[in-house]
Amino acid sequence: xxxxxxxxxxxxxxxxxxxxxxxxxxxxxxxxxxxxxxxxxxxxxxxxxxxxxxxxxxxxxxxxxxxxxxxxxxxxxxxxxxxxxxxxxxxxxxxxxxxxxxxxxxxxxxxxxxxxxxxxxxxxxxxxxxxxxxxxxxxxxxxxxxxxxxxxxxxxxxxxxxxxxxxxxxxxxxxxxxxxxxxxx
Amino acid sequence: xxxxxxxxxxxxxxxxxxxxxxxxxxxxxxxxxxxxxxxxxxxxxxxxxxxxxxxxxxxxxxxxxxxxxxxxxxxxxxxxxxxxxxxxxxxxxxxxxxxxxxxxxxxxxxxxxxxxxxxxxxxxxxxxxxxxxxxxxxxxxxxxxxxxxxxxxxxxxxxxxxxxxxxxxxxxxxxxxxxxxxxxxxxxxxxxxxxxxxxxxxxxxxxxxxxxxxxxxxxxxxxxxxxxxxxxxxxxxxxxxxxxxxxxxxxxxxxxxxxxxxxxxxxxxxxxxxxxxxxxxxxxxxxxxxxxxxxxxxxxxxxxxxxxxxxxxxxxxxxxxxxxxxxxxxxxxxxxxxxxxxxxxxxxxxxxxxxxxxxxxxxxxxxxxxxxxxxxxxxxxxxxxxxxxxxxxxxxxxxxxxxxxxxxxxxxxxxxxxxxxxxxxxxxxxxxxxxxxxxxxxxxxxxxxxxxxxxxxxxxxxxxxxxxxxxxxxxxx
Numbered sequence: 001x002x003x004x005x006x007x008x009x010x011x012x013x014x015x016x017x018x019x020x021x022x023x024x025x026x027x028x029x030x031x032x033x034x035x036x037x038x039x040x041x042x043x044x045x046x047x048x049x050x051x052x053x054x055x056x057x058x059x060x061x062x063x064x065x066x067x068x069x070x071x072x073x074x075x076x077x078x079x080x081x082x083x084x085x086x087x088x089x090x091x092x093x094x095x096x097x098x099x100x101x102x103x104x105x106x107x108x109x110x111x112x113x114x115x116x117x118x119x120x121x122x123x124x125x126x127x128x129x130x131x132x133x134x135x136x137x138x139x140x141x142x143x144x145x146x147x148x149x150x151x152x153x154x155x156x157x158x159x160x161x162x163x164x165x166x167x168x169x170x171x172x173x174x175x176x177x178x179x180x181x182x183x184x185x
Numbered sequence: 186x187x188x189x190x191x192x193x194x195x196x197x198x199x200x201x202x203x204x205x206x207x208x209x210x211x212x213x214x215x216x217x218x219x220x221x222x223x224x225x226x227x228x229x230x231x232x233x234x235x236x237x238x239x240x241x242x243x244x245x246x247x248x249x250x251x252x253x254x255x256x257x258x259x260x261x262x263x264x265x266x267x268x269x270x271x272x273x274x275x276x277x278x279x280x281x282x283x284x285x286x287x288x289x290x291x292x293x294x295x296x297x298x299x300x301x302x303x304x305x306x307x308x309x310x311x312x313x314x315x316x317x318x319x320x321x322x323x324x325x326x327x328x329x330x331x332x333x334x335x336x337x338x339x340x341x342x343x344x345x346x347x348x349x350x351x352x353x354x355x356x357x358x359x360x361x362x363x364x365x366x367x368x369x370x371x372x373x374x375x376x377x378x379x380x381x382x383x384x385x386x387x388x389x390x391x392x393x394x395x396x397x398x399x400x401x402x403x404x405x406x407x408x409x410x411x412x413x414x415x416x417x418x419x420x421x422x423x424x425x426x427x428x429x430x431x432x433x434x435x436x437x438x439x440x441x442x443x444x445x446x447x448x449x450x451x452x453x454x455x456x457x458x459x460x461x462x463x464x465x466x467x468x469x470x471x472x473x474x475x476x477x478x479x480x481x482x483x484x485x486x487x488x489x490x491x492x493x494x495x496x497x498x499x500x501x502x503x504x505x506x507x508x509x510x511x512x513x514x515x516x517x518x519x520x521x522x523x524x525x526x527x528x529x530x531x532x533x534x535x536x537x538x539x540x541x542x543x544x545x546x547x548x549x550x551x552x553x554x555x556x557x558x559x560x561x562x563x564x565x566x567x568x569x570x571x572x573x574x575x576x577x578x579x580x581x582x583x584x585x586x587x588x589x590x591x592x593x594x595x596x597x598x599x600x601x602x603x604x605x606x607x608x609x610x611x612x613x614x615x616x617x618x619x620x621x622x623x624x625x626x627x628x629x630x631x632x633x634x635x636x637x638x639x640x641x642x643x644x645x646x647x648x649x650x651x652x653x654x655x656x657x658x659x660x661x662x
Contacts, residue, residue: 110385110389140251140313141191142254142314146314147317149298149301150321153325153328157325157328
């Protein structure tokens, strides 16, 4: 128990520090690397919660694939780690900080007041790839399918937004002189 | 562990919509540009089939798919409303999308997937399904807001909507996490059982869930994104999203508060009543000073969210049917008003200033008459759908003892008559501008005729429709 607590404290501090780094630094590369720290320490937290499979997925998918993708995009977009443009928000920053602090206090109070009875330990097979897979294809089969629909929409969205601006070839058979009202056939 | 029974027959409408969306998108790839007209027919056909299967499907109050999905009377009524909204939106947007040379296949696919999200929200009986439905609704709307990629205003609208929507979703998810912590389950049945003796966690979860839903429904104080997004997004998208997002969000309000958390009604009704009064005041007062018809209708949609919320506040079966009736009436009148604006253009651009409407009623009497009808209905005057919709929600609120909310509702309705009727007045006075022309088509005309008919039928002969929406009340008993 004591070891778990120590590991948890380190992981928690690392994830909060990473979270601050994500929004605190002005260098995009540092933001992305801070995100890596957040995701890695969250994976440790998942392990402590006996969710091995989720922890492994966290490392492979988020840390391995998504952050690497972020880094590629940053390298391509900002040559030589170019800095972002200066912040033009004046009072919004402190105001956001105050509101965030108020929300944090509220949540901490809730957790303190609502300190629930100790929960039952997770069953032995909890969090393994088998049990996650079985849950996905039995009780959660409809949410699973809906999630795949959302992923499909995400792909369409990326194509729609990322495609180069309307090429003139698309206007074949259309007279450019009547941009409006020419739709009746 | 035995696998749960999977009855695909209960989700036929959703399957039809999903299949139509994919077929439309793939069809858009194979049809050459300029010859994509069949896609509209395909999308409309799929929607009509889905509407038919929704109305024909039986209803059962026991959840399917391991407690994830329920097809009861509430599902049927709200899904039918969502599908009517999609059908009208497709008719309205077809000409515009071709005129502005947007991608037709993707446009219709995204519109249909958003409808799928609203349908799933109406049918969810689990917080996970509600969340996934919300995302299936929201993500296509983010993209549709940014759909006119070359227009910086549209880009800004898409980005703003996406960032604020993601922010709202985070609250929603945190609420689900807390509720799961309090109940050990995400099902609505578990929520209903715990609602009798709520823990602190439970209340905090419900509060965060409310924030997430309030973002989507654009009620005060979570409405700031709405005017900017509505103004920047392409006109058909604005029309569609102002309706379908409301249908989805209020489906969730009815499912979560009126059905699952009925035992906690004394507590959430006070909070929702405050939100509702604030929304009606802010939406109606801010709409007074707008010069853009898109912004005016944005504030109008905020104000109407407040009116619809009074039905939820009532918490009674009558309140739930009033919400369903209001959503249907709102669909017809809002899409109709947007349809009139879609018929106009100012030098090839959207005619989105109220001043652009000056004197148009004399050039196109039918258009002027239709716009007047929609404005009268939005203001809530008889003999239109808007009047009866407001009548039902306020009566339900009064019967539930929420006198203050009903009084504020009536007072703010009077305020709203000023800015709605000002639009109608503008159409009948002054010299029409030379810049403004008509850009109609058969499809938009059909949509306007359908919307006008809907507004009048719901206002004058409502008995069949009220009998249909009153089924909703059965779910609450």
